[in-house]
Every structure is written in structure tokens, then in C-alpha cells.
Amino acid sequence: xxxxxxxxxxxxxxxxxxxxxxxxxxxxxxxxxxxxxxxxxxxxxxxxxxxxxxxxxxxxxxxxxxxxxxxxxxxxxxxxxxxxxxxxxxxxxxxxxxxxxxxxxxxxxxxxxxxxxxxxxxxxxxxxxxxxxxxxxxxxxxxxxxxxxxxxxx
Numbered sequence: 001x002x003x004x005x006x007x008x009x010x011x012x013x014x015x016x017x018x019x020x021x022x023x024x025x026x027x028x029x030x031x032x033x034x035x036x037x038x039x040x041x042x043x044x045x046x047x048x049x050x051x052x053x054x055x056x057x058x059x060x061x062x063x064x065x066x067x068x069x070x071x072x073x074x075x076x077x078x079x080x081x082x083x084x085x086x087x088x089x090x091x092x093x094x095x096x097x098x099x100x101x102x103x104x105x106x107x108x109x110x111x112x113x114x115x116x117x118x119x120x121x122x123x124x125x126x127x128x129x130x131x132x133x134x135x136x137x138x139x140x141x142x143x144x145x146x147x148x149x150x151x152x153x154x
Contacts (some may be wrong), residue, residue: 001075001110001114001115001118002118003122003145003146003148004084004146005019005074005078005090006075006076006077006102006115006118006119007076007078007079007142007145007146008035008036008075008076009138009139009142010034010035011032011035011036011077011078011079012079012080012138012139012141012142012145013031013078013080013081013138013139014080014081014082014083014137014141015024015027015081015082015083016058016082016083016084016128018080018082018084018086018088019084019087019089020087021051021089022048023086024063024080024086024088024096025044025047025051025065025083026044026100028043028044028047028065028080028099028101029043029047030077030100031042031043031078031080032078032103033101033116035078036076036093036103036133038069038076038103039056041081042069042070043067043069043073043103046067046068046069046103047065047066047067047101048131049067049107050065050066050067050080051065051080055089055090055091056088056090056121057088057089057091057094057121058090058091058106058120058123059090059091059092059094059097060092060094060124060126060129061090061094061095061096061097061098061129062090062096062098062100062123062124062129063088063090063096063099063100063116064100064101064116064119064120064123065084065099065101065102066101066102066103066104066112066116066142067103067104068104068105068106068108069104069105069106070106070114070124071105071135072093072103072104072105072106072108073105074105074108074111075102075103075104075108075111075115076102076103077100077101077102077103077106077113077115077119078097078101078103079098079099079100079101079141079142079145080098080100080101081097081098081099081133081141082096082097082099084097086088088108089140090121094115097133097135098123098129098132100119100123102115102116102119109133122148124144125148128144128148130145131144131148132145
């Protein structure tokens with residue numbers, strides 16, 4: 001499992017409009033539609049349903065919203081950098097400005113967990129998050145994410 005297979009460059013976006021958690025999940029749904037041709041309504045509903053079980057804000061300004069979706073063959077990701085942090089009910093009560101969403105097939109047990117572990121491990125690295133926050137250009141963000149994994153593996 002690696003970022004290059006999990007995340008398309010077109011699934012990386014900088015948002016200037018997200019003013020709430022609900023708005024962010026809506027924007028992630030739209031991004032999933034444009035990048036992967038997923039039903040944005042189904043994505044939004046699945047993410048909101050998962051959030052109702054407990055917030056996915058993991059701390060230090062990072063959220064990992066995720067959901068299982070019908071019709072997927074593999075785990076897919078979407079990365080969003082927000083220009084202004086928003087409240088996400090994170091475990092440390094800090095606002096979120098980095099969100100990495102994962103969409104998994106309904107029956108993807110181990111693959112979903114591997115993807116979640118990869119993203120979580122990468123975004124727990126303060127130097128990776130600093131680089132992401134300092135480079136609000138989607139192509140650069142994609143490169144930082146894919147290179148972060150190569151650096152961690154070395």
C-alpha cells in the first residue's frame with residue numbers, strides 16, 4: 001500500500017471555502033466525484049454517518065474522515081488542505097486544517113486498515129504536516145505526501 005496507488009493527483013485540493021465540518025465533508029464528496037467519479041451524495045452521507053459514530057479528528061490539526069462505499073474495488077483517498085482551520089470535534093479540541101479522507105469497499109477489512117495506518121503514520125509526523133501547511137499548491141502537496149512515504153520507508 002502506498003500513496004501513489006491510494007491517491008490521484010486530482011484528488012488533492014486546497015480549500016478556501018470550508019467554514020464548518022459539514023461543509024468540509026460536502027467539499028470532500030465533490031472532490032471524490034471529480035477525481036474518482038464517485039456519487040458525491042453517497043460519499044457525503046457515508047462520511048457523515050461515520051462521523052456520527054465518533055469524530056475522526058485525530059489531533060494536531062489533522063482529521064481522517066473515512067467511510068465504506070458500495071461499488072468500490074479498492075481503497076481511494078482524497079487530501080484537503082484548508083486555508084483556515086475549522087472545528088472538527090478533534091480529540092485534542094484543536095481546529096483542523098488537514099484532512100485526508102479514505103473511501104473503502106464495503107468488504108475491505110485489512111486493506112482499509114493498512115490505508116488508515118499509512119495515512120495516520122504519515123500525518124503524525126510534524127515535519128510532514130509543516131511542509132504540507134507551507135505549500136498550498138496541489139501538485140506540491142501530492143509530491144510531499146508520496147515522498148514522505150518513501151522517506152519513512154528508507
